[in-house]
Amino acid sequence: MSRFPADSVGLVSPQRHISTEPLALACGRSLPQYELVYETYGQLNASRSNAVLICHALSGHHHAAGYHSEDDRKPGWWDACIGPGKAIDTNRFFVVSLNNLGGCHGSTGPSSIDPETGKSYGGRFPMIVVEDWVNSQARLADHLGVQCWAAVVGGSLGGMQALQWAIHYPDRLRHCVAIATASKLSAQNIAFNEVARQAIITDPDFHGGDYAAFGVIPKRGLGLARMVGHITYLSDDAMGQKFGRELRSERLNYDISSVEFQVESYLRYQGQEFSERFDANTYLLMTKALDYYDPARAHGDDLAKALAPVTARSLVISFSTDWRFAPARSRELANALLAARKDVSYLEIDAAQGHDAFLLPIPRYIQALSSYMNRIEVDA
Amino acid sequence: MTLRADLQIIQNWIQPGSRVLDLGCGEGELLHYLQDNRQVRGYGLEIDPDNINACIGKGVNVIEKDLDQDLDNFEDHSFDTVVMTQALQAVHYPDRILEDMLRIGREAILTFPNFGHWRCRLYLGTKGRMPVSEFMPYTWYNTPNIHFCTFKDFEKLCHERSVRILDRLVVDQTHRSSMLSAMWPNLLGEVAIYRVTR
Numbered sequence: 001m002s003r004f005p006a007d008s009v010g011l012v013s014p015q016r017h018i019s020t021e022p023l024a025l026a027c028g029r030s031l032p033q034y035e036l037v038y039e040t041y042g043q044l045n046a047s048r049s050n051a052v053l054i055c056h057a058l059s060g061h062h063h064a065a066g067y068h069s070e071d072d073r074k075p076g077w078w079d080a081c082i083g084p085g086k087a088i089d090t091n092r093f094f095v096v097s098l099n100n101l102g103g104c105h106g107s108t109g110p111s112s113i114d115p116e117t118g119k120s121y122g123g124r125f126p127m128i129v130v131e132d133w134v135n136s137q138a139r140l141a142d143h144l145g146v147q148c149w150a151a152v153v154g155g156s157l158g159g160m161q162a163l164q165w166a167i168h169y170p171d172r173l174r175h176c177v178a179i180a181t182a183s184k185l186s187a188q189n190i191a192f193n194e195v196a197r198q199a200i201i202t203d204p205d206f207h208g209g210d211y212a213a214f215g216v217i218p219k220r221g222l223g224l225a226r227m228v229g230h231i232t233y234l235s236d237d238a239m240g241q242k243f244g245r246e247l248r249s250e251r252l253n254y255d256i257s258s259v260e261f262q263v264e265s266y267l268r269y270q271g272q273e274f275s276e277r278f279d280a281n282t283y284l285l286m287t288k289a290l291d292y293y294d295p296a297r298a299h300g301d302d303l304a305k306a307l308a309p310v311t312a313r314s315l316v317i318s319f320s321t322d323w324r325f326a327p328a329r330s331r332e333l334a335n336a337l338l339a340a341r342k343d344v345s346y347l348e349i350d351a352a353q354g355h356d357a358f359l360l361p362i363p364r365y366i367q368a369l370s371s372y373m374n375r376i377e378v379d380a
Numbered sequence: 381m382t383l384r385a386d387l388q389i390i391q392n393w394i395q396p397g398s399r400v401l402d403l404g405c406g407e408g409e410l411l412h413y414l415q416d417n418r419q420v421r422g423y424g425l426e427i428d429p430d431n432i433n434a435c436i437g438k439g440v441n442v443i444e445k446d447l448d449q450d451l452d453n454f455e456d457h458s459f460d461t462v463v464m465t466q467a468l469q470a471v472h473y474p475d476r477i478l479e480d481m482l483r484i485g486r487e488a489i490l491t492f493p494n495f496g497h498w499r500c501r502l503y504l505g506t507k508g509r510m511p512v513s514e515f516m517p518y519t520w521y522n523t524p525n526i527h528f529c530t531f532k533d534f535e536k537l538c539h540e541r542s543v544r545i546l547d548r549l550v551v552d553q554t555h556r557s558s559m560l561s562a563m564w565p566n567l568l569g570e571v572a573i574y575r576v577t578r
Contacts, residue, residue, distance in 0.1 A: 315436075334443060335453040338423065341399075345436055346443045364429050371437040 004067060007083045008075060009041040009090055012066035014106060017143050023101075023136060026292075029126040032115065036140055037106030038062050038098035041082060042090035044144070050378035051146040052088060053137060053173075054078065054097040055154030055161035058229075058286045059278060061105035064097035065090075080361040087370040092378055093150060101136050102128040102285040110281030111212065121281075123209020128285060130157075130293045134164045138172065150376050151175035152312075155358035156325060157286065160293045163333070166310045167295055175376055176312040177369070180322055180358035182329035183303050183336070184294035189324060192232050193287040196225035200280045209281050222280045223271030230270050235321035235354035239263060296336075303336035313343040315372050317365065319357040320350045345372070383413050386465060386573060389549060390489050393575050394418060398460035401484060403447055403477070404467035407431050408440035415440065448472040451480045459485040466571075468492040468534075469525040475537060482543065482578050491573045494550075496530030496566040515570065531566045538576060547575035 004010045017036045024030045039062050044051060054064050056077070065082035067075055081087045082095055099107040102125065110125035117124075141149065152173045154162040159181025166176040185193070200206060203221030207214050231239075243263040252260060259265050299305040314337055318330035327348050334346035349365045351357040357365070383391065387410045394400060396418045402411050405424025408431075414420035425445040426432050435442035445451075448471055462485035468474050469492050481488035493516060494500075503511035510520040518525065529537075531550070538545055550561045550569030561568040 313441075331453070338443070338453065339455055339458075341421075341458075343421070343441050344423075344443070345441050346445075347432060348444045364433075368433055368436055371433050375437060375439050 003070065007085050008079065009066035009083050011070070012039050012041065012063075012068065012076075014039050014062055016106075017140050019136075019139055019143075021139075023132070023139075025126055025132045026129045027127040031101070031108065031126065034101060034108035034136070035106070035112075036098050036101070036108075036136060038096060038140065039064065039066075039076075040144075041065050041095040041097075042093050044094040044146070045379055047379045048145055048147065049150060050093050051141075051144070051149050052093045052095045052373075053141070053149050053152045053165075054082070054088075054095060055133075055137070055152065055158035056097070056100065057154070057156035057158045058290070059274070059283075060158065061103060062097050062099040062107075063105070065095070077359065080359070081366065081369065087366050088153065088373055089370075093373070096140070096144065096146075098137065098140060100128070100133045102282055102289075104279035104282040109279065110209065110285065111279050120212045122212055123207075123281065125209075125281060125285070127288060129289045130160045130164050131168065133161055133289070134168055137161070137165075138169055141172065147172065149173040149175075150378055151177055151373065153177040153179075154181070155179040156181055156355065157290055159325075160290070164293075164295065166312045166314065167306060168309075170309045170311040173312045175372075176310070176314045177317075177372065178314065178330075178333065179317045179369075180319055180325045180330070180355055181316075181333070182325050183296060183306075183333050185290055186329070190291045192228060192324075193291055196228050196287055197284055199224035199228070200284060203280075206280065209284075211280070217275070218280045219272070219275040222278065222283060223268075223275040225271075225280075225283060226274040226278075227267045227271040230267060232324045233355040235323065235352060237321060238353050238356070241352070242266075303332065304339035307336055307340040307342060310337070310340065310342050314345070315369075316344060316346045317358075317368065318346075318348050319353070319355070319362075319365075320348060321352055322355045322357060324355040384409060386491055386551070386571065387413065389551075389573055390463060390465070390491075391418065393487075393489060393547065394420065394461055396420070399458070401425070401454065401459045401462045403462065403464040403481070404470075405431070405435065405440070405442065406465075408435035408438050408442060410463065410465070411435075411440045412438045447477065451477075451484065454480075454484045456483050457486065461485050461487050461489060463489045465489075465491045466493070469528050471527065474527050474529070475541070478537065478543065478576075479541065482576070487546070487575060487577045489573065489575050491571055492529070492534070493525075493571055494531050494566065494569050495528040496532060497570050498567050501567075531569060531572050534572070534574070543576050543578060545574060545576050547573075549573045 020033045022030045063076040064078045065076040099105040102109045114121045152162045152165040159178035162178045200221035203218035205216040206218040246262040295306040296303040316334045318327035337344035400422040402424040411422035423441040462481040500511040550565040
């Protein structure tokens with residue numbers, strides 16, 4: 001008898017796709033060979049028409065649903081939406097979730113061994129951008145025998161990948177689900193990323209990205225980067241409700257170094273915990289990929305023009321208090337899809353949790369995603 | 381599939397294969413019908429979460445949008461027909477919506493209840509109070525219908541704004557038309573369905 005909930009995909013184990021065919025990258029360099037680690041949930045049907053690709057966000061990875069062991073306490077990062085009878089129903093869909101190139105959860109990234117030097121890439125790992133990810137995901141689709149995804153789904157940076165799929169491989173997906181995302185970052189958004197990067201790069205333990213060779217990790221910088229990021233993922237209200245001005249002890253210490261407020265303690269914990277499980281070079285790469293993405297740039301900043309090749313139907317969802325990927329950015333995307341005369345639905349979900357809302361089981365959001373996914377036709 | 385009576389009338393006025401925008405599309409019945417039977421590419425604008433979810437469940441394109449915000453995100457002449465059923469009386473600026481409908485679409489189709497109907501006149505005339513009926517069940521302070529008008533009022537607005545009325549069908553609550561309501565529409569008609577253009 002399994003101890004996992006009935007609507008869980010249960011025990012899952014990661015798989016590997018090794019490609020020995022070089023991958024040309026947007027930066028001009030290429031990866032001679034690479035590995036992608038991925039998980040799948042549900043069964044691919046005979047006509048191979050029920051595959052759904054999940055694209056992860058900044059700090060995400062391949063483990064989107066289920067558990068890795070019987071004692072695993074926490075399920076995958078999007079277990080709220082993926083499973084039998086859930087919004088992305090594994091009774092109907094064959095769900096694929098991978099760790100992107102440049103990641104630090106098993107796919108080839110800065111901490112992998114460079115075959116040319118026999119040492120980890122470190123700061124020499126090439127810049128990988130959204131377009132490169134989508135190209136590598138297309139190869140994974142080939143490997144899995146998936147010619148056309150029933151849907152490509154992603155939130156935040158993952159939404160950019162879903163959008164890029166719709167633009168670059170229009171005949172390889174039927175539906176594009178872009179959640180809490182934007183077709184490009186605003187100046188303010190890039191600015192937050194730059195603060196995060198500077199925190200890492202100026203950490204004395206960074207060593208130009210080659211910290212592994214020195215046997216250290218830039219923990220302080222990475223922790224700081226996460227603290228800044230974390231603030232922007234929550235709304236003012238959400239932070240206020242969670243912490244308010246609650247103090248750690250009964251009285252104030254009137255001392256610079258003391259942690260007085262609960263919110264400080266929480267952020268320090270988040271930063272420290274993250275710095276122990278995430279790679280600094282990956283964080284730099286992911287934030288850069290966010291900054292660079294802008295499909296309209298090659299079309300005179302006309303997003304509708306950039307979307308001309310799209311044939312997929314799209315669902316665009318934003319959250320009212322998300323100020324990192326504000327509803328206005330999603331509306332721009334929905335409007336451009338409208339102007340390009342594409343099939344699109346747009347929802348603005350009232351949610352207090354800020355950008356983080358896209359990962360949470362907010363009833364209206366889950367219901368809408370569920371309605372949309374259930375409508376997608378798949379052969380038995 | 382059976383279509384609501386007023387939508388049945390409207391669908392006859394929509395060309396197969398055309399582009400339709402439905403303002404306040406409800407559960408998307410009209411667009412769903414037009415998509416399946418008339419090869420129409422349509423989009424609905426809606427603000428109610430349950431209605432939006434119903435549209436998604438039907439495979440109808442739906443954009444969450446408050447009709448009282450501007451419709452600037454829709455380009456000029458980007459649709460063949462812009463439809464608005466039973467919402468004119470509930471928007472903040474009915475005249476602006478009418479202008480927008482004819483900016484965005486070649487034609488507009490509107491339906492709204494007639495405040496000049498004899499029952500309304502009788503209610504107000506004898507009781508001296510705002511009419512409340514099965515058809516208009518709200519009291520004055522909680523009604524979403526903030527801009528009631530009569531057929532004559534609407535036609536005057538059309539005239540002032542150089543809007544041409546192509547068709548007008550005056551019907552009762554069950555969307556049947558009669559000889560009498562055709563003869564004295566502003567007195568005997570309860571709901572009007574207009575097709576207008578510039």
